[in-house]
Amino acid sequence: MIMFIQAVLLTLLAAITIAIVRQRNLFGVVILAGIYSFLMASVMIVLDAVDVAMTEASVGAGISTVVLLAALYLTGSREYPPVHSVALPLFISAVTAGALIWGTNELPRFGTADAPIHKHVAPEYIDASRKHEMPPNMVTAVLADYRGYDTLGETTVIFTGGIGVLLLLRGRRKRVKNDAERGETAA
Amino acid sequence: MTAFEAIASHYNYYITIFLMVAGLYVVIARGNMIKKLVGLGLFQTSVYLLYLAPGRIVGGTAPIYDKHYEIYSNPLPHVLMLTAIVVGVATLAVGLALVVRISEEFGTIDEDEIFARDEDQ
Amino acid sequence: MKLDLILRVGTKLMLPFILIFAPYVHFHGDYGPGGGFQAGVIIAAAFILYALIFGVGAAQRIAPPSIVERLVPLGVLIYAAAGLPAMFSGQGRYLDYGVFGHEFAHAHEWGILIVETGVITTVASTMLAIFYAFANRGRQ
Numbered sequence: 001m002i003m004f005i006q007a008v009l010l011t012l013l014a015a016i017t018i019a020i021v022r023q024r025n026l027f028g029v030v031i032l033a034g035i036y037s038f039l040m041a042s043v044m045i046v047l048d049a050v051d052v053a054m055t056e057a058s059v060g061a062g063i064s065t066v067v068l069l070a071a072l073y074l075t076g077s078r079e080y081p082p083v084h085s086v087a088l089p090l091f092i093s094a095v096t097a098g099a100l101i102w103g104t105n106e107l108p109r110f111g112t113a114d115a116p117i118h119k120h121v122a123p124e125y126i127d128a129s130r131k132h133e134m135p136p137n138m139v140t141a142v143l144a145d146y147r148g149y150d151t152l153g154e155t156t157v158i159f160t161g162g163i164g165v166l167l168l169l170r171g172r173r174k175r176v177k178n179d180a181e182r183g184e185t186a187a
Numbered sequence: 188m189t190a191f192e193a194i195a196s197h198y199n200y201y202i203t204i205f206l207m208v209a210g211l212y213v214v215i216a217r218g219n220m221i222k223k224l225v226g227l228g229l230f231q232t233s234v235y236l237l238y239l240a241p242g243r244i245v246g247g248t249a250p251i252y253d254k255h256y257e258i259y260s261n262p263l264p265h266v267l268m269l270t271a272i273v274v275g276v277a278t279l280a281v282g283l284a285l286v287v288r289i290s291e292e293f294g295t296i297d298e299d300e301i302f303a304r305d306e307d308q
Numbered sequence: 309m310k311l312d313l314i315l316r317v318g319t320k321l322m323l324p325f326i327l328i329f330a331p332y333v334h335f336h337g338d339y340g341p342g343g344g345f346q347a348g349v350i351i352a353a354a355f356i357l358y359a360l361i362f363g364v365g366a367a368q369r370i371a372p373p374s375i376v377e378r379l380v381p382l383g384v385l386i387y388a389a390a391g392l393p394a395m396f397s398g399q400g401r402y403l404d405y406g407v408f409g410h411e412f413a414h415a416h417e418w419g420i421l422i423v424e425t426g427v428i429t430t431v432a433s434t435m436l437a438i439f440y441a442f443a444n445r446g447r448q
Contacts, residue, residue: 142262151387158434
């Protein structure tokens with residue numbers, strides 16, 4: 001049953017992706033991207049990744065949509081038809097897809113418990129968090145305690161991103177050269 | 188193993204590869220900068236799927252300790268992807284700020300028009 | 309005008325629940341899904357919703373951009389400073405949570421709490437500052 005739900009959700013994801021690629025109205029693209037994020041959060045719940053699903057739903061479908069709409073309001077909202085032919089990008093994409101499919105055929109079946117990924121570090125984290133009486137949520141225990149340095153770096157990256165946006169967008173708009181009549185209102 | 192079994196056991200990875208290649212195609216082939224950033228976001232979310240799918244154990248549960256369950260899905264990809272999602276939105280914000288400044292400078296956000304205008308100046 | 313009224317009343321009803329949900333997600337991050345990142349984004353979403361419905365000016369009277377921009381590095385500072393007591397008291401290395409209490413489990417819970425407070429501050433104020441930056445660019 002779980003596999004059936006997962007297959008349906010993944011197929012819906014692929015359909016939304018095709019719609020995003022072909023849609024030319026950027027407002028529609030932004031709304032489709034929000035739908036895509038919610039579907040991705042549902043897929044993540046089926047994959048037992050509940051923390052990641054909450055983050056993807058709030059960040060991907062919330063903040064991303066707001067910031068994209070704000071940028072769309074400040075620029076334009078129509079995408080022009082492509083000038084160059086799409087044969088070369090399609091060829092590159094097909095070759096990349098073929099190489100990746102050939103590579104992932106060697107991966108173990110979905111959901112096996114004796115895949116190599118479950119053998120080395122993960123059982124140590126699970127056992128250590130039980131032995132040390134850490135909080136029950138193992139993801140928080142690993143994120144904030146066993147791998148605290150990585151989270152410090154991640155917080156610094158968010159801080160740097162915020163500083164970058166503030167540096168770019170705070171401050172007065174530069175007067176465009178052929179905009180002298182409207183220049184007075186921009187000051 | 189029949190063909191249906193072969194596809195069903197790897198269906199996750201095939202959809203992940205399709206999303207990845209679709210994002211790559213949007214970044215390469217479309218000229219509008221906001222569309223490129225959305226395509227980059229597509230690519231990033233497919234990478235999240237690529238990490239999270241092998242971590243799941245069928246018959247296990249989410250990695251939150253409960254005394255009724257013995258087997259837990261792998262918590263390590265969850266931690267890494269939590270970081271990746273938040274970093275992704277930070278880079279999206281910086282990219283969109285750059286697009287806003289480019290549009291104020293050139294009046295358009297289409298790549299071909301900007302190249303043409305840049306050569307004229 | 310009618311639609312505007314529905315949005316305003318609906319937002320006024322929803323905002324307190326959103327603002328309560330965020331600390332719930334933060335503090336219950338130890339026992340269920342959640343943590344600092346999700347809670348920070350939910351707080352920012354509450355303020356952004358207020359700004360979308362009632363105007364950016366009204367939101368800026370409540371959460372002035374100068375204060376929000378000062379909160380952004382404060383979270384990183386809290387996180388980095390939580391690692392220093394272990395180093396200076398000689399009991400461990402940087403980011404060792406053992407100095408926050410006597411028992412191992414309690415000390416680590418305190419450490420996780422302090423660190424997640426830094427995370428929630430930075431994430432919430434960064435998302436709100438980014439929204440203010442984009443919104444104020446268009447109002448000039």
